[in-house]
Amino acid sequence: DAPTGPTTITVTVGSVASAPLNITLNTYAPAFFTTGGVGTGTALVTNAASAFLTSTAPANPGDTVSLYAVGLGPTSPATPTGPAPSVLAKTVATPTLTIGGQPATVIASAVSPGQAGLYQIAVIVPAGVQGNAPMVLTIGGVSTKPSSAVTLLVFGISSIVSNASFGSSGTAAACSIITIFGNGFGTTSQTTGFPS
Numbered sequence: 001d002a003p004t005g006p007t008t009i010t011v012t013v014g015s016v017a018s019a020p021l022n023i024t025l026n027t028y029a030p031a032f033f034t035t036g037g038v039g040t041g042t043a044l045v046t047n048a049a050s051a052f053l054t055s056t057a058p059a060n061p062g063d064t065v066s067l068y069a070v071g072l073g074p075t076s077p078a079t080p081t082g083p084a085p086s087v088l089a090k091t092v093a094t095p096t097l098t099i100g101g102q103p104a105t106v107i108a109s110a111v112s113p114g115q116a117g118l119y120q121i122a123v124i125v126p127a128g129v130q131g132n133a134p135m136v137l138t139i140g141g142v143s144t145k146p147s148s149a150v151t152l153l154v155f156g157i158s159s160i161v162s163n164a165s166f167g168s169s170g171t172a173a174a175c176s177i178i179t180i181f182g183n184g185f186g187t188t189s190q191t192t193g194f195p196s
Contacts (some may be wrong), residue, residue, distance in 0.1 A: 029071035029141035030095070032150040043067050043135060043150045053069075058153040058183035061127045065108065065152070067097075072119045072139050074112055084116035095121060095139040099152050108190045109139075116189030130156025131182050155184035 004027055007022035033044040045053045046066045055166040059065050075089035092107040100102065100117065107122040121137075132151040137144045162168045172178045 002070070003188055019128045026142070028073045028142040028143060030137045030139050030144050031070050031096055032135065032137065032144060033068040033070070040149055041151065042132070043152055045152060050182055053153045055183045056187045057075070059125045060155050061125050061129060063080060065125060065135075067121045067123060067135075067152075069119045069121060069137060070117055072109060072121075079116075085111055085113045086113055088113060091119065091139070093140045095137055097121070097138075098136045099121055099123075099126055100131075100133030102126035102129055122166045125154060127153070130154050131158030154185045155182075157182040 002025055002107050006024050007023060007025050009023050010020045011018045018092050018152070031039055034040060035042045035044055045055075045068075047053060047059065049065050050066075051057065053059055053065065072091045072095060074092045075085075076088065076092050077085075077089055079085050089111045091111075094161060095106055095109050097106055099101070104126050105124040107118060107124065111118065111122045112120050113120075129152075131154060133154050134149050134151050135144070136146070160178050160180050160183045162172070163179045166179065
């Protein structure tokens with residue numbers, strides 16, 4: 001319900017209030033929830049069975065997954081200030097999403113009942129992406145920040161590097177030893193000697 005534009009925010013605990021902090025309140029300020037809770041790295045994503053994706057259980061192209069985000073703006077019906085909504089509240093604007101530079105099909109975008117300010121976006125993982133695929137979410141002309149790279153775990157290779165230096169990403173020489181990083185290759189790490 002607050003008007004957009006310059007304003008201040010104050011936190012009060014008991015009877016002690018912080019000094020006001022100047023902020024700008026925008027209609028849209030999209031950001032992903034991530035597994036580390038720092039806004040970068042791996043996105044917090046569930047599959048169709050509501051299980052969280054991991055590097056050993058990643059998404060596959062064609063899968064429907066649910067991403068979690070904040071800052072997607074107004075909903076219909078309007079989400080009131082105060083308690084979490086008791087009904088599904090779809091976003092007024094439809095977001096767009098790219099995964100690994102490919103456009104993803106957005107099926108739905110809404111605040112779920114009982115989840116104040118937490119938006120859930122159902123998308124289909126596009127073909128042709130693999131590994132730790134970077135994502136960009138756009139809504140109302142505002143996109144997630146490229147400097148805050150957030151990735152989706154998709155089956156396949158994320159990178160190939162020299163085993164000696166972990167440098168020369170994407171380049172390998174014949175008869176050299178390389179390291180391949182990726183998702184869905186198994187549940188056990190073989191870190192000593194040469195694997196069979």
